[in-house]
Amino acid sequence: MKQLLLYCRSGFEKECAAEIQDKAGQFGVFGYCKLKANDAFIIFEAYDGAALERFFSDFPFSKLIFVRQWALVIGDWLELPAGDRVTPVLETLRSVEEGSEISSIGELRIEYPDTNDGKELSTLARKLTVPLRQSLRQAGLMLKKENLRAPVLHMFMQSGQKALLAVSYPENNNSLENGIRRLKFPSDAPSRSTLKLEEAFLEFIPRDEWDTRLASGMRAVDLGACPGGWTYQLVKRSMMVVSIDNGAMAESLMMTGQVKHYMVDGFKYKPEKKNVYWLVCDMIEKPQRVGQLICDWLINGWCQESIFNLKLPMKKRYETVQEVLAEMQQRFDEAGIKVKFQARHLFHDREEVTVHLCKA
Numbered sequence: 001m002k003q004l005l006l007y008c009r010s011g012f013e014k015e016c017a018a019e020i021q022d023k024a025g026q027f028g029v030f031g032y033c034k035l036k037a038n039d040a041f042i043i044f045e046a047y048d049g050a051a052l053e054r055f056f057s058d059f060p061f062s063k064l065i066f067v068r069q070w071a072l073v074i075g076d077w078l079e080l081p082a083g084d085r086v087t088p089v090l091e092t093l094r095s096v097e098e099g100s101e102i103s104s105i106g107e108l109r110i111e112y113p114d115t116n117d118g119k120e121l122s123t124l125a126r127k128l129t130v131p132l133r134q135s136l137r138q139a140g141l142m143l144k145k146e147n148l149r150a151p152v153l154h155m156f157m158q159s160g161q162k163a164l165l166a167v168s169y170p171e172n173n174n175s176l177e178n179g180i181r182r183l184k185f186p187s188d189a190p191s192r193s194t195l196k197l198e199e200a201f202l203e204f205i206p207r208d209e210w211d212t213r214l215a216s217g218m219r220a221v222d223l224g225a226c227p228g229g230w231t232y233q234l235v236k237r238s239m240m241v242v243s244i245d246n247g248a249m250a251e252s253l254m255m256t257g258q259v260k261h262y263m264v265d266g267f268k269y270k271p272e273k274k275n276v277y278w279l280v281c282d283m284i285e286k287p288q289r290v291g292q293l294i295c296d297w298l299i300n301g302w303c304q305e306s307i308f309n310l311k312l313p314m315k316k317r318y319e320t321v322q323e324v325l326a327e328m329q330q331r332f333d334e335a336g337i338k339v340k341f342q343a344r345h346l347f348h349d350r351e352e353v354t355v356h357l358c359k360a
């Protein structure tokens with residue numbers, strides 16, 4: 001297999017391409033990307049299929065930022081007649097050489113691009129899933145029972161008539177359908193931004209560590225807090241929060257007694273004591289400036305973990321993120337501090353990425 005199918009947010013195809021070419025290149029895998037603006041997916045074609053497969057299994061998916069999902073492409077785009085969309089899939093899979101991973105498929109996902117046109121395919125995708133799964137099992141192309149440890153078959157529909165098949169491995173892919181974590185907006189939250197921090201917690205902090213890392217009673221600082229969507233997430237977890245912003249905080253949060261609101265500059269505020277665990281920051285500022293501020297907090301021991309956004313209104317978004325993260329790494333190296341980085345373009349992020357830092 002020589003091609004990777006990669007999903008991203010619509011409008012971020014160039015970032016997705018820059019990222020995969022950079023990471024694959026560092027791994028010694030070279031190729032080129034096929035993409036169209038706003039398609040919400042790209043294809044990376046490698047010159048060497050075996051090298052691509054090695055990269056796909058050995059490079060950690062979690063290190064990718066703009067790529068929502070990746071899968072190795074099987075065959076070419078399929079034409080799907082409206083009356084029988086199953087047969088072309090079975091034929092393609094049968095034509096793949098024996099002994100490949102295809103015969104041990106444990107899960108089927110019928111997916112589509114995250115675009116307005118793509119979303120119209122959701123009903124068709126749902127309707128097609130059961131009959132296709134049954135046919136795959138009858139044909140011996142899929143395990144009899146769903147197995148979330150076995151390879152995943154993605155049928156990526158670009159339209160009702162056109163689809164691409166691809167396979168990914170559960171130990172190194174996005175476990176969510178379409179690579180998207182949908183969350184319900186809590187009706188009492190002061191802003192939709194709240195979903196960004198909720199998604200970041202779900203993405204970056206393993207569930208079985210929430211009791212110690214997102215624990216009640218912890219102290220948190222929220223820079224650029226107003227009207228309070230991120231503070232809401234911290235308050236909901238029974239933390240004590242200092243919220244910094246010149247704007248107005250939602251009254252409902254102030255009433256909880258868990259929030260202190262200071263109308264000061266987030267770049268000048270310093271905590272009174274070294275008892276803050278979480279620093280979160282959603283200030284609209286130059287990403288380099290935010291990166292340096294977060295370094296100050298971790299290096300000075302003013303917080304233990306941080307989640308922050310890097311706003312990316314510029315053209316070279318991938319390059320900017322790489323530069324900022326490299327500058328931060330250099331500061332930590334100079335200070336002799338080991339910090340674990342995770343960064344992702346979350347589903348609820350727009351022109352920004354979310355970064356998580358944790359002292360190792």
Ligand SMILES: C[S@@+](CC[C@H](N)C(=O)[O-])C[C@H]1O[C@@H](n2cnc3c(N)ncnc32)[C@H](O)[C@@H]1O
Nearest residue numbers: 191193224226227228229230245265266282283
């Ligand atoms: C995107 S909004 C934050 C939304 C917030 N996270 C929420 O969930 O409701 C950005 C905020 O950063 C604040 N801000 C920008 N620069 C700041 C600075 N230097 N100091 C403090 N706040 C700042 C703005 O006033 C604005 O309220």
